[in-house]
Amino acid sequence: MIDMQMTKPDATAFNPAEVKKQFPIFSSHPQLRYLDNAATTQCPMTVIQAVDQHEHQSRANISRGIYPLAEMATEAYDRARNTLARYLGAQDASEIIFTSGTTGAINLLANAYAADLKEGDEILLSLAEHHSNLLPWQILSRRTGIKLRFLPLTADGRIDMRSLNKQVTERCRLVAVTHASNVTGAVTELGPLIDAAHSVNAAVLLDGAQMAQHGPLDVNALGVDFYALSGHKMFGPTGIGLLWGRQDLLKKLTPPFGGGGMVHRVTIDSFEPADLPARLEPGTPPITQAVGLAAAAAWLMDLNLNAVESHLNHLTGRLLDGLNSIPGIKLIGPDDLYQRLSLISLDLAKVHPHDLSQIFADRGIAVRGGHHCAEPLMKFFGLMGTTRASLALYNDETDIDALLLAIEEAQRILI
């Protein structure tokens, strides 16, 4: 996360070229300028090796087999959970529930909440949410009759907290918002939000899909109650993510899905769920993917993250300066470096995001064009879509300069 008010760390302590060598994708595609990291980050070799090694040496189902291979797999899965608990600053590893990703985590929570909600209860979201943090609640609303409320946005797309006291009512049971927007990069101001939610005993869920790649978190210091993230956006494998929750709250959740491995006892009439975390992880979990995600988290924890932040801060500033100097560009979201991530959405007058993205693609630059699964946010901005460049630690100045040059070329071709 970028915050110009913070002390600027030493950027020389980080060498993006050396880090980039750890990512085999760039050996396979030497000309690639990968600026779609908000969609999926690339995997460093250490993650690929961890996955490969697990499949070669430890592949078996977990928790049941008593033969050595099954015990190795179980240990690997448990170690992965411990690593992710450290990454999030969880008090206990049982607070980590592995899911298929952020979408899976939020759907799990929404389905678990269903049993305890009454018609007229309220869930507070914002207009900036990814569909993954909107549709599960819409579906829940249809099932249970709960009401969804939405926090408005400021002109530059930040969640506007001025109406917070009005929006957080006595019927509010959960506040579910993004930790950082996948469209604007704006980081949500958490203090007032959490205070307001907790004042009416509502829990707070953060969609951490975009934030998770920026280094370890301290969920207890953040003061939130639930946190969701995806592995593939933090240098890990696809098909894995997690829901973290405060243990007392997770214990109260009614398991919404049933299957093997999540029970103490079963009769033909009923079952008694197992303890956390198994009660919320029915069926064979994504074992190999969890091992890979843990490798990614461990790799991130070993980085000089202050230096990484400084590097991304520098690149984001260079990109913002460059974009501001090109006529016809409208930045969608904050146009400064205050409390934002290293992703920038733009609208180029009279040019469709897909056409701009195609020009980029023809020059080896990977970006994302479209509504970014945030249609209500696009409607707020009065746009069909944007073109989004999202940076990661392996990007460098040449990537930024190539992007800026391609925009000028696109203007010549398309306008």
Add this chain to the structure above:
Amino acid sequence: MALARDATGSGQLQHPRARVQLDNPLCGDRVIIEVTWNDSGILTELAHEVQGCALCRATASLIGRDTPGKQLTEIAIAQTELERLLKEGEEPTHHHWQGLSVFKPVHGHKSRYECVLLPFKALTQALEV
């Protein structure tokens, strides 16, 4: 780009016999097609409104240029020809639809197929109303 800029057929009909709106869920592009046809099964008038990329606008423009006056059965062939061109890279064989070849460079770019096909899908739906 030239075809997209031409926007042949862009607008609305006063009395359409059918009107279909289709969205591309991946990018939010929107196409509205309005058509009339006579009892002999000939498309007599067509108008389109497109909020979309250059490829989508180019297809709509081609439809606006090449489909009025054609039999509805011939128009159905066009979509098949276009899909084969995009997915297999095969040139159109029907003499009415040689103009579809302009989309051959899109072959192999799977994520753009829907951009090209959306106006045709809207037209096909409209003709089935």
